[in-house]
Amino acid sequence: xxxxxxxxxxxxxxxxxxxxxxxxxxxxxxxxxxxxxxxxxxxxxxxxxxxxxxxxxxxxxxxxxxxxxxxxxxxxxxxxxxxxxxxxxxxxxxxxxxxxxxxxxxxxxxxxxxxxxxxxxxxxxxxxxxxxxxxxxxxxxxxxxxxxxxxxxxxxxxxxxxxxxxxxxxxxxxxxxxxxxxxxxxxxxxxxxxxxxxxxxxx
Amino acid sequence: xxxxxxxxxxxxxxxxxxxxxxxxxxxxxxxxxxxxxxxxxxxxxxxxxxxxxxxxxxxxxxxxxxxxxxxxxxxxxxxxxxxxxxxxxxxxxxxxxxxxxxxxxxxxxxxxxxxxxxxxxxxxxxxxxxxxxxxxxxxxxxxxxxxxxxxxxxxxxxxxxxxxxxxxxxxxxxxxxxxxxxxxxxxxxxxxxxxxxxxxxxxxxxxxxxxxxxxxxxxxxxxxxxxxxxxxxxxxxxxxxxxxxxxxxxxxxxxxxxxxxxxxxxxxxxxxxxxxxxxxxxxxxxxxxxxxxxxxxxxxxxxxxxxxxxxxxxxxxxxxxxxxxxxxxxxxxxxxxxxxxxxxxxxxxxxxxxxxxxxxxxxxxxxxxxxxxxxxxxxxxxxxxxxxxxxxxxxxxxxxxxxxxxxxxxxxxxxxxxxxxxxxxxxxxxxxxxxxxxxxxxxxxxxxxxxxxxxxxxxxxxxxxxxxxxxxxxxxxxxxxxxxxxxxxxxxxxxxxxxxxxxxxxxxxxxxxxxxxxxxxxxxxxxxxxxxxxxxxxxxxxxxxxxxxxxxxxxxxxxxxxxxxxxxxxxxxxxxxxxxxxxxxxxxxxxxxxxxxxxxxxxxxxxxxxxxxxxxxxxxxxxxxxxxxxxxxxxxxxxxxxxxxxxxxxxxxxxxxxxx
Numbered sequence: 001x002x003x004x005x006x007x008x009x010x011x012x013x014x015x016x017x018x019x020x021x022x023x024x025x026x027x028x029x030x031x032x033x034x035x036x037x038x039x040x041x042x043x044x045x046x047x048x049x050x051x052x053x054x055x056x057x058x059x060x061x062x063x064x065x066x067x068x069x070x071x072x073x074x075x076x077x078x079x080x081x082x083x084x085x086x087x088x089x090x091x092x093x094x095x096x097x098x099x100x101x102x103x104x105x106x107x108x109x110x111x112x113x114x115x116x117x118x119x120x121x122x123x124x125x126x127x128x129x130x131x132x133x134x135x136x137x138x139x140x141x142x143x144x145x146x147x148x149x150x151x152x153x154x155x156x157x158x159x160x161x162x163x164x165x166x167x168x169x170x171x172x173x174x175x176x177x178x179x180x181x182x183x184x185x186x187x188x189x190x191x192x193x194x195x196x197x198x199x200x201x202x203x
Numbered sequence: 204x205x206x207x208x209x210x211x212x213x214x215x216x217x218x219x220x221x222x223x224x225x226x227x228x229x230x231x232x233x234x235x236x237x238x239x240x241x242x243x244x245x246x247x248x249x250x251x252x253x254x255x256x257x258x259x260x261x262x263x264x265x266x267x268x269x270x271x272x273x274x275x276x277x278x279x280x281x282x283x284x285x286x287x288x289x290x291x292x293x294x295x296x297x298x299x300x301x302x303x304x305x306x307x308x309x310x311x312x313x314x315x316x317x318x319x320x321x322x323x324x325x326x327x328x329x330x331x332x333x334x335x336x337x338x339x340x341x342x343x344x345x346x347x348x349x350x351x352x353x354x355x356x357x358x359x360x361x362x363x364x365x366x367x368x369x370x371x372x373x374x375x376x377x378x379x380x381x382x383x384x385x386x387x388x389x390x391x392x393x394x395x396x397x398x399x400x401x402x403x404x405x406x407x408x409x410x411x412x413x414x415x416x417x418x419x420x421x422x423x424x425x426x427x428x429x430x431x432x433x434x435x436x437x438x439x440x441x442x443x444x445x446x447x448x449x450x451x452x453x454x455x456x457x458x459x460x461x462x463x464x465x466x467x468x469x470x471x472x473x474x475x476x477x478x479x480x481x482x483x484x485x486x487x488x489x490x491x492x493x494x495x496x497x498x499x500x501x502x503x504x505x506x507x508x509x510x511x512x513x514x515x516x517x518x519x520x521x522x523x524x525x526x527x528x529x530x531x532x533x534x535x536x537x538x539x540x541x542x543x544x545x546x547x548x549x550x551x552x553x554x555x556x557x558x559x560x561x562x563x564x565x566x567x568x569x570x571x572x573x574x575x576x577x578x579x580x581x582x583x584x585x586x587x588x589x590x591x592x593x594x595x596x597x598x599x600x601x602x603x604x605x606x607x608x609x610x611x612x613x614x615x616x617x618x619x620x621x622x623x624x625x626x627x628x629x630x631x632x633x634x635x636x637x638x639x640x641x642x643x644x645x646x647x648x649x650x651x652x653x654x655x656x657x658x659x660x661x662x663x664x665x666x667x668x669x670x671x672x673x674x675x676x677x678x679x680x681x682x683x684x685x686x687x688x689x690x691x692x693x694x695x696x697x698x699x700x701x702x703x704x705x706x707x708x709x710x711x712x713x714x715x716x717x718x719x720x721x722x723x724x725x726x727x728x729x730x731x732x733x734x735x736x737x738x739x740x741x742x743x744x745x746x747x748x749x750x751x752x753x754x755x756x757x758x759x760x761x762x763x764x765x766x767x768x769x770x771x772x773x774x775x776x777x778x779x780x781x782x783x784x785x786x787x788x789x790x791x792x793x794x795x796x797x798x799x800x801x802x803x804x805x806x807x808x809x810x811x812x813x814x815x816x817x818x819x820x821x822x823x824x825x826x827x828x829x830x831x832x833x834x835x836x837x838x839x840x841x842x843x844x845x846x847x848x849x850x851x852x853x854x855x856x857x858x859x860x861x862x863x
Binding site for chain 2: 017019022023026027030031032034036037039041044045048049052059125127128129132133135136154157163
């Protein structure tokens with residue numbers, strides 16, 4: 001955010017990386033442990049109770065592949081938005097950010113559809129360890145995406161106030177971008193070890 | 204170095220920095236006017252020194268609360284078949300004693316030192332994110348309120364002002380009573396009531412506070428160092444702060460997720476730890492101790508940092524083996540993640556796992572021993588001054604070592620099988636916690652109080668604090684080794700005659716009152732210093748590190764001009780070293796000193812955790828409308844964060860007259 005503070009920021013920085021960016025990296029390191037705990041809980045229970053639930057009867061590989069692809073592409077647009085902001089191209093930034101938000105919402109929609117469908121077919125929070133771990137893990141990821149979408153919507157509105165400048169706001173957008181890419185990477189891992197692995201030798 | 208001058212804009216600037224009128228924020232609202240009232244000034248402050256003092260004051264309060272709980276426990280155990288309190292009350296007391304001491308006393312005491320000292324020690328004006336710092340403080344307060352809310356209900360019930368009926372009929376068991384590590388399945392909703400929910404939500408909120416503070420400190424230490432303050436020139440206390448902050452960043456997520464899973468079990472009927480649904484209670488133990496063992500080092504490493512500052516100062520020698528002390532601290536932090544299962548030797552991990560964790564636990568004694576030798580080496584040949592900070596630091600080295608010895612005994616899995624859940628374990632970790640951490644923190648209090656308050660504590664009361672607390676802790680906890688070996692299990696409400704436990708228990712109880720008297724004297728001494736201490740002077744100890752180069756108490760801007768650090772132990776070299784090792788100061792650029800503006804928003808955001816936490820807890824207990832309270836809390840947090848983002852950091856400029 002740009003105002004008097006940024007113009008007179010305390011000069012001495014020991015490293016080149018900005019404070020906000022370093023803070024986000026630390027948060028992502030911490031977040032790795034959050035998802036690490038969730039994913040390992042899921043995998044451990046999956047290993048202990050291989051017969052409890054047959055996920056391939058439920059998972060739709062086509063739908064989840066589609067939403068994974070959408071999320072990947074949103075990361076691509078996010079990278080374009082960050083690059084545009086660095087060059088000070090506000091219009092291009094807005095265009096790409098709208099794209100990211102739109103793709104993020106598609107992903108969330110797919111997840112909501114998936115959850116309703118699964119619950120309909122009998123996988124609920126109460127139905128044993130698979131339901132517990134699956135919903136808490138993917139739900140936490142969904143909350144991350146939702147927060148990211150909300151954050152980007154705020155930034156989009158902010159870009160219309162005329163207070164964004166290429167120097168300071170570029171860092172803010174980059175920090176949001178770091179977050180978005182991380183959430184994307186986590187989904188790639190979840191998609192692999194929770195969805196894809198189940199289909200080995202099954203199709 | 205003085206306050207604001209009138210050299211630049213004589214008409215607008217007056218003498219005191221606090222008389223500066225607040226400006227409008229980006230919201231169009233006025234920022235808090237800190238000149239109007241002291242209370243507003245402290246509530247909205249973003250100054251790391253004031254935040255540190257508030258952390259310290261609240262932590263001392265909870266130290267007394269936790270101490271009172273311990274005294275009731277010890278009084279109950281003084282005689283066999285004593286019925287001072289009921290078994291249920293006893294369970295509540297030891298649960299809240301552990302939780303309070305760890306999360307509400309020691310961690311915030313450490314945070315108090317981090318806040319006050321780290322920016323001063325690295326030559327910074329403030330932490331990297333002053334408003335996040337304020338957020339961390341108030342989130343800690345919110346968590347403390349939620350976790351202790353059960354006591355309020357319990358007190359109201361005892362007074363007859365509240366009973367679980369009508370809309371609150373589902374509530375029972377207001378105070379957490381399942382032990383501070385909350386093992387599954389006793390935390391299941393069929394075994395424990397609302398207390399467990401307060402505990403879950405309270406710890407979750409405290410986790411938010413710790414994580415945000417820890418990330419802030421890592422950024423501060425890595426990015427905000429003054430020119431010349433290379434990593435290997437940093438004071439050891441700052442190094443330990445960095446290690447501890449990284450431990451918090453990577454260890455707290457495990458318990459956050461474990462608590463979330465537990466909450467889902469209780470509220471939404473999942474089966475993470477519920478055996479009926481296939482859940483494995485042992486998963487909780489693993490997740491808890493993956494957090495819990497690093498937590499032990501989160502508690503003790505700052506104490507080691509404090510002692511590493513005090514011993515060189517009062518020996519008039521540099522710290523022996525600075526580099527190896529720093530690396531040992533880092534190794535302890537790293538290995539701390541690899542020893543969690545030594546808390547679980549008796550759960551049947553299997554031979555390989557038990558042997559591996561046993562070995563790693565023995566390995567972690569090596570860097571700890573290295574530190575002890577380095578502290579002793581620091582004393583060797585030094586000109587030792589037996590002032591209060593030094594006495595407590597020496598007490599730390601000795602007592603902590605005793606706790607360490609019984610720790611090494613636990614690392615042997617067969618021996619641990621004997622000691623598990625006995626009073627031997629109680630003796631071990633209280634030697635580490637009181638003999639180690641508490642004595643080091645008191646050493647730090649006596650060492651830095653002249654800097655914090657600008658006043659010197661007086662007289663010899665501090666000696667008596669040392670005498671009573673050291674004798675007290677030994678009389679209390681040394682017999683517990685024997686009690687444990689005689690087979691007395693921990694967490695027993697009472698015991699029968701004839702096991703040979705009576706004398707030891709009575710001695711322990713007497714010791715606990717001696718210790719309590721020592722702590723009482725400490726509080727008296729701090730209050731005396733605050734009320735009637737003599738001016739301390741900037742550098743009363745002929746000390747070594749940068750915080751003593753400021754005034755006592757430091758100005759709001761810490762350093763008028765940014766210091767350029769020539770060497771490790773910068774101030775010592777400046778005073779006694781060769782000519783080329785003087786501390787230089789950066790040229791004044793004429794802009795003045797940029798200060799961050801105060802803000803209400805961090806406090807509004809973090810206090811939103813209170814309705815959120817209480818709402819979710821009481822919702823689980825079936826109280827009506829509590830879901831709406833929780834949503835209100837969530838809304839309050841979102842509102843606070845949003846306004847925080849929009850208002851902008853602001854800032855104003857000070858013009859110190861004769862910047863040092």
